[in-house]
Amino acid sequence: MAEQLITLEEFWGLREKHPLLDARSESEFAQSHIPSSHNIPILNDAERKIVGTLYKEKGAEAATMKGFELVGPRFHEIQKEAAQLFPEKKIILYCWRGGMRSQILSWLLGMVGFQVFRLKGGYKTYRTYTFEEVRKDRRLIVLGGKTGTAKTLLLQKLAEKGEQVLDLEGLANHRGSAFGAIGQPPQPTVEQFENQMAEELRYLDPQQALWIENESRKIGRIILPDGLFAQMLQSPLIDLRKPMEERIAHIADDYAALPKEELIAAVLRLKKKLGGLRTQEAIADIQSGNHPAWISNLLVYYDKAYEFDLERHEAGKIRTVDLGGLTIEEQLELLVKIKNQTNAKSPYPAHRVE
Structure with missing residues (x-):
């Protein structure tokens, strides 16, 4: 034919x-x-x-x-x-x-x-x-917060409610930390990552707000496009806050069942940053199954890293939101309310929502 x-x-x-x-x-x-x-x-x-x-x-x-x-x-x-x-x-x-x-x-x-x-x-x-598609200007709302604030879960739930969401970590097959590759498929190449991202963006309305998780420039071996990363730093960011016990429980739900040897290998990759004593303590707690202890130990490092990264974001566009004690549905309602209150291109006032 x-x-x-x-x-x-x-x-x-x-x-x-x-x-x-x-x-x-x-x-x-x-x-x-x-x-x-x-x-x-x-x-x-x-x-x-x-x-x-x-x-x-x-x-x-x-x-x-x-x-x-x-x-x-x-x-x-x-x-x-x-x-x-x-x-x-x-x-x-x-x-x-x-x-x-x-x-x-x-x-x-x-x-x-x-x-x-x-x-x-x-x-x-x-x-x-x-x-070209992954480098277009978009109306981003960046969802930030320290490790364990359930950003990925909230993005998934927002998508289920009909919100426009771009899951960068899902596309990258990596959760964005030393532990991020555990239990994940192999990462795509940078070029294939961009292809997959463009496929999703193609179906989204560029004039409507797009939820995206706050990320560093690299997600595992994936490097984000310059233009997208610059937009993320300049866009409104919602800084989620939750009590330590809630964060530890959420992390344990995600990681406690993973193979101990892979968790230990991830801790060892952080040895220079954690220090010898903290590394030994974390490994011992993983081996004994004391998940709250090793998670709490590592959060000392990750919380400092998050605060440092937050300083790169454009001043005046960070809004801190306390979600402690709220149900998932209540958290989603609050996030959607904040989105509806402001244009995704306008700076948020810097204050806490109680």
Whole structure:
């Protein structure tokens, strides 16, 4: 069947109906791709290196002929794999720039009855879009607070109530501390993180307030886009406060059941900052199952770090809110009320809400 070239605008509508196929090499795909794509390389990493070297040394014709020589014996395997993955034989196809690799794969699959929608400009066009999308100006409300104030839980509940929420830690597969990777899937690359972020932002109204958790510049190995991080520092921040016992109980709910060896490894990563004695005490408490003790021990460090980070936020845009003793529903009602009282681009008055 004949292929159909599609623009990025046409792609957005078609992607809900048809699966995506990436024709690039396995390492290119691992580095970043359009979310939910499958990968069938028309040239694998080793073959791509051979063809690329030949292109530089002898030109396009020699490289093209070599490419067909390398991949030709695998044509039937590629067709079989695609038929197994996509029995309906309708796909959206892309390579790096919508060039030879996707053209060849489109021809190859068309020969066995596939209907192919090939993305004009390829992944590069998509990536240009996501790069720009995550750097747009937005009306942020930053949810801050010391470790254990249940910021992530509150963001999840706000989303359930219909609020616009961007969960950076969820996208990064990391909770943003030395303990943040425990129990989480591997982190994406920075580029893939931005792709996933853009996919979520695309469905949100940029004119409406967007809740986001206060983060440092890095979440594990993920580095936030400069523009987004600058907006976070300049946007209104709600500084949540809760009693120590509530914070310890919340942290224990999240971490107490995790493997002791992984908790100890995280403590050891903080040894230089905690000091030898505090480190030894925390490890002993983890080993004995005294979770309130080791959590309280580490909060001394994390609370100081939070106060230091809070000083970077723009003066006059921090509003401290005491949520101690309130139910989750009461906390959510108060947060939504604060949002409705102020424009997300206007500074909050610096005072405590009791």
